[in-house]
Amino acid sequence: MSKDFASLPYRPCVGVMLLDPEGRIFVGERKDTNGAWQMPQGGIDPGEEPQEAALRELWEETGVTEDKVSVVGQTSEWLTYDLPDHLLGKIWNGKxxxxxxxxxxxxxxGADSDVNLETEHPEFGRWKWSNAVDLVEEIVPFKRDIYEQLVSEFSDLLA
Known part of the structure; x- marks a missing residue:
């Protein structure tokens, strides 16, 4: 009997679009998937506000501390994506x-030297500053729509 994945909920999560002074976007290459570039993201802990979760995830994944950033925007609504079939039931305990x-x-x-990927649970093996076009082209296909929406919504802030 197969599980009805369409009936499952979405995992509440934050994403971080970290911009340098020129409007370029921080992306990291996942340690577990060569060539898979993405912006920092992660789950929201119970009782945690989205902005708190974003600052925590940024620190956990990049070593960048709260005093090195300022909040300049937030999406107007929640954005969703579905996992591809080959990942359904395999990550997040299938929930x-x-x-x-x-x-x-x-x-x-801050300075580039403030980025430290050697965190307690490293997620990225390397990182770079990217422009909006490269960002969308390099993201895994199942997240591409979200990245296109982000680039559109925040185009005034980007290089």
Missing amino acids: YRGQKQLWIVLRFQ
Whole structure:
């Protein structure tokens, strides 16, 4: 008997669009998937506000601390994506069909040397500043629609 994945809820999550002073976007390459670039993101803990979760995820994944950023935007609504069939039931203990994400846009006010991927649970093996076109082209296909929406919504902040 197969599980009805369409009936599963979305995992509440935040995403972080970290922008340098020129409007370029931070992306990291996942350690577990060569060539898979993405912006920092992660689940919202119980009782945690989305902005708190974004700052925590940023620190956990990049080593960038709250004093090195300022909040400059947030998506107007939650954005959702469904996992591709080959991942359904395999991640998040099979409890979710995908994620619903609130994205927080942060302006980076530090130096590149403030980025430290060697965190307690490293997610990225390397990182770079990307422009909007490359960002959308390099993201895994099942997240591309969300990244296109982000680039459109925050185009005034981007390089």
